[in-house]
Amino acid sequence: MRMEENRVSFEPKLLGFLCNWCSYAGADLAGVSRIQYPPNMRVIRVMCSGRVDPEFVIQALELGIDGVYVMGCHIGDCHYLDGNYEAIRKFDMTKKFLSFVGLDNRIRLDWVSASEGVRFGEVVSKFVEDIKALGPSPLSGDTPDQELLEKVKAIREAVSSNRMRALVGRQRKITEEENVYGEKVPEEEFDVLMDQAIKEEYDRHRILLALEKDSKSVKDLGIELNLDPSIVLEHTLTLKSRSQVDFQKIIGNTPIFMRI
Amino acid sequence: MSEERNEEEIRVGVFVCHCGSNIGGVIDCKKLAEEVRNFPDVAYTEDNLYTCSENGLAAIKKAVEEHKLNRVVVASCTPRTHEPLFRECISEAGLNPYLFNFVNIRDQCTWVHMKHPEEAYDKAKDLIKMGAAKAVKLEPLDMIMVNINPAALVIGGGVAGMSAALSLSRQGFKTYIVEKEDKLGGRLNSLHKLFPYDIEATEFVGKIINNVKNAQNLEVITSSRVINIEGFIGNYEVEIDQNGNIRKLEVGAIIVAVGSSLLNPQGLFGYDGIKRITQYELEPKLKNKDLKAKEVVMIQCAGSRNDERPYCSSVCCMTALKNALTIKELNPDIHVTILFRDLYTPGTSYEEYYRKAREQGVLFVKYDEDRMPNVEENQVKVFNEYIGDEMIIAYDLLVLSTPLVANSDNKDLAQLLKVPLEANGFFLEAHVKLRPNDFATDGVYIGGSAKWPVDITETISQGYAAASRASTILSHETIEVEGATSILPEYNKSLCTGCEVCIKVCPYNAIKKNENDEIEIIQALCKGCGLCAATCTNKALVIRHFTDDQILSEIYAYGGE
Numbered sequence: 001m002r003m004e005e006n007r008v009s010f011e012p013k014l015l016g017f018l019c020n021w022c023s024y025a026g027a028d029l030a031g032v033s034r035i036q037y038p039p040n041m042r043v044i045r046v047m048c049s050g051r052v053d054p055e056f057v058i059q060a061l062e063l064g065i066d067g068v069y070v071m072g073c074h075i076g077d078c079h080y081l082d083g084n085y086e087a088i089r090k091f092d093m094t095k096k097f098l099s100f101v102g103l104d105n106r107i108r109l110d111w112v113s114a115s116e117g118v119r120f121g122e123v124v125s126k127f128v129e130d131i132k133a134l135g136p137s138p139l140s141g142d143t144p145d146q147e148l149l150e151k152v153k154a155i156r157e158a159v160s161s162n163r164m165r166a167l168v169g170r171q172r173k174i175t176e177e178e179n180v181y182g183e184k185v186p187e188e189e190f191d192v193l194m195d196q197a198i199k200e201e202y203d204r205h206r207i208l209l210a211l212e213k214d215s216k217s218v219k220d221l222g223i224e225l226n227l228d229p230s231i232v233l234e235h236t237l238t239l240k241s242r243s244q245v246d247f248q249k250i251i252g253n254t255p256i257f258m259r260i
Numbered sequence: 261m262s263e264e265r266n267e268e269e270i271r272v273g274v275f276v277c278h279c280g281s282n283i284g285g286v287i288d289c290k291k292l293a294e295e296v297r298n299f300p301d302v303a304y305t306e307d308n309l310y311t312c313s314e315n316g317l318a319a320i321k322k323a324v325e326e327h328k329l330n331r332v333v334v335a336s337c338t339p340r341t342h343e344p345l346f347r348e349c350i351s352e353a354g355l356n357p358y359l360f361n362f363v364n365i366r367d368q369c370t371w372v373h374m375k376h377p378e379e380a381y382d383k384a385k386d387l388i389k390m391g392a393a394k395a396v397k398l399e400p401l402d403m404i405m406v407n408i409n410p411a412a413l414v415i416g417g418g419v420a421g422m423s424a425a426l427s428l429s430r431q432g433f434k435t436y437i438v439e440k441e442d443k444l445g446g447r448l449n450s451l452h453k454l455f456p457y458d459i460e461a462t463e464f465v466g467k468i469i470n471n472v473k474n475a476q477n478l479e480v481i482t483s484s485r486v487i488n489i490e491g492f493i494g495n496y497e498v499e500i501d502q503n504g505n506i507r508k509l510e511v512g513a514i515i516v517a518v519g520s521s522l523l524n525p526q527g528l529f530g531y532d533g534i535k536r537i538t539q540y541e542l543e544p545k546l547k548n549k550d551l552k553a554k555e556v557v558m559i560q561c562a563g564s565r566n567d568e569r570p571y572c573s574s575v576c577c578m579t580a581l582k583n584a585l586t587i588k589e590l591n592p593d594i595h596v597t598i599l600f601r602d603l604y605t606p607g608t609s610y611e612e613y614y615r616k617a618r619e620q621g622v623l624f625v626k627y628d629e630d631r632m633p634n635v636e637e638n639q640v641k642v643f644n645e646y647i648g649d650e651m652i653i654a655y656d657l658l659v660l661s662t663p664l665v666a667n668s669d670n671k672d673l674a675q676l677l678k679v680p681l682e683a684n685g686f687f688l689e690a691h692v693k694l695r696p697n698d699f700a701t702d703g704v705y706i707g708g709s710a711k712w713p714v715d716i717t718e719t720i721s722q723g724y725a726a727a728s729r730a731s732t733i734l735s736h737e738t739i740e741v742e743g744a745t746s747i748l749p750e751y752n753k754s755l756c757t758g759c760e761v762c763i764k765v766c767p768y769n770a771i772k773k774n775e776n777d778e779i780e781i782i783q784a785l786c787k788g789c790g791l792c793a794a795t796c797t798n799k800a801l802v803i804r805h806f807t808d809d810q811i812l813s814e815i816y817a818y819g820g821e
Contacts, residue, residue: 043368048791065818076683
């Protein structure tokens, strides 16, 4: 009963990151034009959509915010030449991570120009409508889904990891320009590499978080995280070589790992 | 000093503006001001009828002094219009201008949620909470002072470039023109007459070239190209290659006046360069009066306003009219037919030109893009839109009005200057209406057909415009540039792995490795977009005024920690 009532009266709590030059100006124009749209979204102004660190988006979701909107200048119109291309790269990675936990449809990237006041109202209204249809975030309210919360935390740490940031930061260089050997990596090939890295780092950061609470064996980690022990072992050894985990002790023949 | 600052108690003052009834008519500003008093570190709040008025500004200054405020938040309209005013106000009150934060509760709140005053109130409260949380984390910043070298480089020695260079040199600024060809004049050297007053092109351009040659402070460097550009506003170092000799110039501002190129007409309407030529190839024939044709047919929009080149070249209609009239003047018995899609003759004098052409017996036939004229050996078949039937027009000279296109080397220059090109390869200005002759990069300006095809009148106006924009910089000894830039703070240096991702993503070439192999950000070049900080693999770079810490504090304030 309460659930149903909740669904009917659910007003999503949304956050928008707006670039200063286009979408923030577009939002201002919506005001000047007295365009009316639902009051669900709070705005954080950034200078460029490319400034939106994936960590910000994940952090907002982790806090139970129902949806996050990133808006920038239209492609080709970026005040900083091509900051919005970087925004796409960051956003795509974030979305792929979130698809593991079914939160990927709670974030959106869009372009609104300084002259698109009407459109700003439209896209925000649509976002509110779509998130309403999804219902409240499982991380919202007084009793957030703890298991999911752990996974989202792992994602937040993963998007902040050196490897993911390096991949995203170099993506355009690698796929759009030739390297010193005159080779250009096709977009599709890079995507395969990226997808693999995303999966690996997601699992590795889940392992790290699990080891933060207490030290565990590979087998126990596999059970806790519902992962194949051989994969867990592989990741754990990688994490060890990165000096992120270490042997705490060995019980019988079983090494027990801990997070450093 | 900085340690002292860290220990200082943060005292935020929040000023909630009614903006008359714009905000106050929708939500209860007085209640809001009282309620936000409970937010962390908020030491003082008040509501003002108009915070931007003299009374409002005086209230801020008074409160800063009386309540020892060291952060100020104004909740009112938009930072895009009023941030400079409030920054100046708190600066007068003795605070660093960057210790001010703006909260937009009008344009993005009461104006757009008029029918939901309760929700608008909650939203305004959240926004103030977030704004105050960010304000707590704000740090004082200094504006950066940059010395200005009062010299200018004009790239391109056509009419646009010469107009700009003459204007600047006459104002006393040392000016250089770098021209790729071996002489000045650009496209005008190859034209016959100029519309709408039938001025001889060579005579006209000759006068300008003469002025350039006699000008003081103005040096022309022909047969040369720009091969490297370094530096920033007021302090550019430019390398010029003149027939293999490298020369270095130091200038404070750069004007791009490289003009445009002619379209290669191969494959268009049976073009052969003899019987089927372009308007540009017609010009010398008219100049030398060796036109033997009796039946001339011109085709407008030949190669433009299509999928490949969607733009209007803007000069071709007038060029066709001009050449048609010149033909009629040479021999009124020559038949001239102009096949057009739409005829653009804006303004009073151009429209008159069109009327004159009709009076002289020039025929105009409208065709449609979906039914292009079919050019055969001695005749053109065209579906006449007005009579709704196909016409067959005999010709012994077919003239194509081909568009001006972007120079093929624009991309190289754009990369050197770090300025953008639009989809057709022309240079893209900072803003089509507000900053038509600026680039987003400070100290670099644009004029003439480098931006899109324009006629001589417009070219000269734009040359002057670019020069006047450049002189707003050159006339100062020093200027202030934005202080909210990226840095690699001393305390983060150990985090930098030297991966150089920041160097690659920086749109302004503002990041380099210095002689100690450390990442260094040239403050005067940095525009504060924050791409580098958001990309830095180890989060060593900090984008000031939009730091991770500041933005996260806004997220926490809204989401709850």
